[in-house]
Amino acid sequence: ALTSYKNVEPQWPDAELKSEYDVIIVGAGGHGLGAAYYLAKEHGITNVAVIDKGWLGGGNTGRNTTIIRSNYLYDESARLYDHAVDLWDGLSQDLNYNVMFSQRGVMMLAHNVHDVQSFKRHIHANRLNGVDNVWLTPEQAKEKCPPLNISPNARYPVMGAAFQQRGGTARHDAVAWGYARAAAARGVDIIQNCPVLSIERGPDGAVSGLQTARGFVKAKKIAVSAAGGTSVVMDTAGVRLPLESYPLQALVSEPVKPIFPQVVMSNTVHAYISQSDKGELVIGSGTDQYVSYSQRGGLPLIEHTLAAICEVFPIFRRMRMLRKWGGVVDVTPDRSPILGKTPVKGLYLNCGWGTGGFKATPGSAHVFAHTIAQDEPHPINAPFTLERFETGRLIDEAAAAAVAH
Numbered sequence: 001a002l003t004s005y006k007n008v009e010p011q012w013p014d015a016e017l018k019s020e021y022d023v024i025i026v027g028a029g030g031h032g033l034g035a036a037y038y039l040a041k042e043h044g045i046t047n048v049a050v051i052d053k054g055w056l057g058g059g060n061t062g063r064n065t066t067i068i069r070s071n072y073l074y075d076e077s078a079r080l081y082d083h084a085v086d087l088w089d090g091l092s093q094d095l096n097y098n099v100m101f102s103q104r105g106v107m108m109l110a111h112n113v114h115d116v117q118s119f120k121r122h123i124h125a126n127r128l129n130g131v132d133n134v135w136l137t138p139e140q141a142k143e144k145c146p147p148l149n150i151s152p153n154a155r156y157p158v159m160g161a162a163f164q165q166r167g168g169t170a171r172h173d174a175v176a177w178g179y180a181r182a183a184a185a186r187g188v189d190i191i192q193n194c195p196v197l198s199i200e201r202g203p204d205g206a207v208s209g210l211q212t213a214r215g216f217v218k219a220k221k222i223a224v225s226a227a228g229g230t231s232v233v234m235d236t237a238g239v240r241l242p243l244e245s246y247p248l249q250a251l252v253s254e255p256v257k258p259i260f261p262q263v264v265m266s267n268t269v270h271a272y273i274s275q276s277d278k279g280e281l282v283i284g285s286g287t288d289q290y291v292s293y294s295q296r297g298g299l300p301l302i303e304h305t306l307a308a309i310c311e312v313f314p315i316f317r318r319m320r321m322l323r324k325w326g327g328v329v330d331v332t333p334d335r336s337p338i339l340g341k342t343p344v345k346g347l348y349l350n351c352g353w354g355t356g357g358f359k360a361t362p363g364s365a366h367v368f369a370h371t372i373a374q375d376e377p378h379p380i381n382a383p384f385t386l387e388r389f390e391t392g393r394l395i396d397e398a399a400a401a402a403v404a405h
């Protein structure tokens with residue numbers, strides 16, 4: 001007989017909000033849940049709550065197109081994203097939960113001389129940082145990805161591609177569930193459907209707690225990992241951020257037999273594509289070009305993306321699309337995250353991942369936990385300060401962002 005739902009132990013108890021915690025994390029996405037897990041596992045800090053206004057994983061972590069790679073340009077970025085790829089490698093074993101990490105390879109197409117020069121610059125920079133990334137001729141790219149149209153008469157001719165074999169995809173829901181289950185097992189409270197209304201500060205200016213929909217909760221340390229909602233939350237602490245929030249959309253096709261072995265991305269046509277384990281083509285694009293806290297975007301952007309996909313992969317022209325959705329991505333001026341301390345004592349910040357923070361999840365969560373526990377950034381996230389936007393020490397990764405935003 002089927003086990004009735006009520007007899008199935010929840011993977012994480014629906015905890016009651018206590019009156020006080022050592023650390024509270026705002027945002028039960030992959031970054032927030034992962035930080036809670038590493039706080040407990042690596043720093044022995046378990047009197048922790050992760051609070052979310054909705055259900056855990058319901059933000060960008062559960063809405064993204066799951067691409068993982070570390071082929072960014074700057075040394076600082078390579079260290080951060082490659083730390084994540086290293087942790088992705090053993091994450092299923094660490095969490096005892098299959099996150100379905102698949103190193104199927106990520107290919108970035110070059111359609112013009114500028115693309116060729118930019119990608120070859122990335123490849124040389126990546127080599128200096130020990131990040132695997134190689135140049136493919138059009139013929140080599142097609143050999144790896146047969147549906148690719150490399151005709152010289154194509155609307156977007158393929159002049160070559162940068163290919164990172166260690167890149168790939170993972171099951172985004174499982175990442176949230178795996179971290180939630182492992183964190184809860186170590187004593188972390190996960191509080192869902194409880195919007196944080198404001199960050200409260202004491203007379204000394206340090207954080208004192210949070211006003212939530214379920215009342216006030218005290219905390220000496222508060223870590224905000226709220227993605228597109230970050231600037232609103234941080235504003236209540238008097239911290240203004242250089243963030244803009246945009247809708248970012250994605251869509252899936254009807255499922256078909258395995259036909260698309262890698263992830264293929266194109267900055268120039270603003271589209272990227274992979275095939276899920278269920279057989280759907282997973283297609284993404286750049287952000288809608290207006291700021292918004294809406295998790296929905298406009299149809300014209302989807303039409304533009306599909307037109308580009310049909311040009312680069314003509315065999316997909318008759319595929320039917322099943323559904324589209326969106327999330328709210330928080331974008332910084334240099335397309336790199338803000339990951340560290342803030343000017344407010346006891347307040348920590350992890351945001352600004354824009355269209356590309358899923359790939360960083362384990363690495364970001366790991367160093368964010370270190371920053372919260374030690375009250376000092378880990379060497380890997382030390383450069384990703386809020387202050388860089390005053391000093392001008394930017395880490396400009398717009399070219400590596402892979403989609404227009």
Ligand SMILES: Cc1cc2nc3c(=O)[nH]c(=O)nc-3n(C[C@H](O)[C@H](O)[C@H](O)COP(=O)(O)OP(=O)(O)OC[C@H]3O[C@@H](n4cnc5c(N)ncnc54)[C@H](O)[C@@H]3O)c2cc1C
Pocket residue numbers: 026027028029030031032051052053054055056057058059060061062063064065066067068194195196197225226227228229230233248249250284325326327328329350353354355356357358359360
């Ligand atoms: C369509 C789409 C495709 C993408 N594709 C990729 C990709 O292929 N590869 C990649 O690397 N990245 C991708 N991204 C980006 C990636 O999804 C995000 O950068 C990353 O998941 C952010 O994780 P997070 O945990 O910081 O945020 P989230 O998962 O969004 O979690 C933040 C949480 O904070 C909560 N929150 C917000 N405000 C409050 C409040 N006031 N009180 C309580 N809780 C609050 C939200 O409910 C949410 O659950 C994509 C994003 C989208 C939208």
Ligand SMILES: CSCC(=O)[O-]
Pocket residue numbers: 065067068069284355356359401402403
């Ligand atoms: C949404 S773009 C995905 C990425 O940055 O690899």
